[in-house]
Amino acid sequence: MREFTIGKNDAGQRLDRFVSKNLPLLPPALLQKYIRLKRIKVNGRGSKRDARLNTGDVLQLYINDEFFDKPNEKNLFLTVFKPNLNIVYEDENLLLVDKRPGLVVHADETEKVNTLINHIQAYLYQKKEWNPKWENAFAPALCNRIDRNTGGIVIAAKNAETLRIINEKIKNHELEKSYLCVTVGRPRPASGRIEGFLLKDEAKKLVSFYHRPVPGGKTAVTLYKTLETRGELSLVECRLLTGRTHQIRVSMAELGCPLLGDGKYGNGAANRRYRETRQALYSYKLHFDFPTDAGMLNYLRGREFTVADVPFRGKYFPQGKTLEKS
Helix, strand or coil, X not given: CEEEECCCCCCCCEHHHHHHHHCCXXXXXXHHHHHHCCXXXXXXXXXXXXXXXXXXXXXXXXXXXXXXXXXXXXXXXXXXXXXXXXXXXXXXXXXXXXXXXXXXXXXXXXCCCCEHHHHHHHHHHHCCCCCHHHCXXXXXXXXXXXXXXXXXEEXXXXXXXXXXXXXXXXXXCCXXXXXXXXXXXXXXXXXXXXXXXXXXXXXXXXXXXXXXXXXCCEEEEEEEEEEEEECCEXXXXXXXXXXXXXXXXXXXXXXXXXXXCCCCCCCHHHHHHHCCCCCCEEEEEEEECCCCCCHHHHHHCCCEEECCCCHHHHHHCCXXXXXXXX
């Protein structure tokens, strides 16, 4: 419990506005709930949210200590009142979450609060599985990232050992990630391997494809298979043998079949024609291959997980095979 004594400069303010100003981490909906539950008292009694405060009033706040901290990137998850997650799989060690397109995974220059990691941490905090006050260093963390406008499976580790193991397995290519995409054009050949070197321009945030090694370039290998073609659009499955920034988008564009909706590497006329502003790309399937020992995660060996729905598949290839959740 914390107490505030109202001074003359704060007198006249509404109760809810005073508390909101002094506890910026407390979500507005939770603030109103706490007032209704009388976990916020004025002079020892419950009060209404619009009650005006007087000089000398004493506020008692029966609220978790975390909400009294100053906002920073490590505690902004507290401001997420209702986590919005599409959970594909969960156990005591990890979460597999189907990230929706448009959501950033971590805070960036455009978004600080509404991020995937904040929703995950808020979810685990509200389930009482994790609390930053319990840990010296570890916080639930993402093992892989997906671009803002790409959807699909993201792995979140609930503990440090899981994070270590999954990161090692990703590094050693012991996790198979499969993507679905819609391309403008029919890939030739219908299936194959795209291998080259990718060079990222950090200033322009663009990646270039090269067939020969270039200074700073990184090897990129993508396997692809055409599943269906309708008119000028093709439904393609891709599997990454390397994990580079924009790898599928750049590689398919190099093949002459850019992703529908891709504003950086795509066909502008086709994007406008179909009114697509986000690349049609989805990390829809994850296979825990684990040919080597995975320690405490050995129980995941051989398991495969698939998202329940890929929105653009139903839109452009409605008669295709239904994706089933593992």
